[in-house]
Amino acid sequence: MALTFSKSLPMMDTVAVESSSLTKVAYDAQQAILQVEFCDGAAYQYAGVPFQTYQDLLRADSKGAYFNHYIRTLFPHAILRAAAPAD
Numbered sequence: 873m874a875l876t877f878s879k880s881l882p883m884m885d886t887v888a889v890e891s892s893s894l895t896k897v898a899y900d901a902q903q904a905i906l907q908v909e910f911c912d913g914a915a916y917q918y919a920g921v922p923f924q925t926y927q928d929l930l931r932a933d934s935k936g937a938y939f940n941h942y943i944r945t946l947f948p949h950a951i952l953r954a955a956a957p958a959d
Contacts (some may be wrong), residue, residue, distance in 0.1 A: 893936035899926040906947075908939065913956035918947040 886898040886907075896909040899921070906921040906929075925942060932938035 887930065889930070889935050891935035894939060897926070897929060897935075899923065906943065907952070908943075910955070914954055915952040916949050917952060918943055918949045921947050 886896045886909075888896055891911075893911055894908060895911050898907040899905070900907075901923055904920050904922065906918045906926055907915065908918065909915045921943065929935060929938050929943065
């Protein structure tokens, strides 16, 4: 399910992550919104994500695998920025 969010979440602390698919994540605990930036330049927000899920993502050995299994299709999302076009 896609949602519409108005903008990125500048009030959140962005965390750079080591991953072959993700570059940065941020979390807004008051709104339970997870923001994810991908290596291809795309950025999404996921609504209703529990803080524990965010913490587990940060602790996961494979951030991409955790994201794909526990977040990608389970929470409503909105695209903030499309992937950069390939050369």
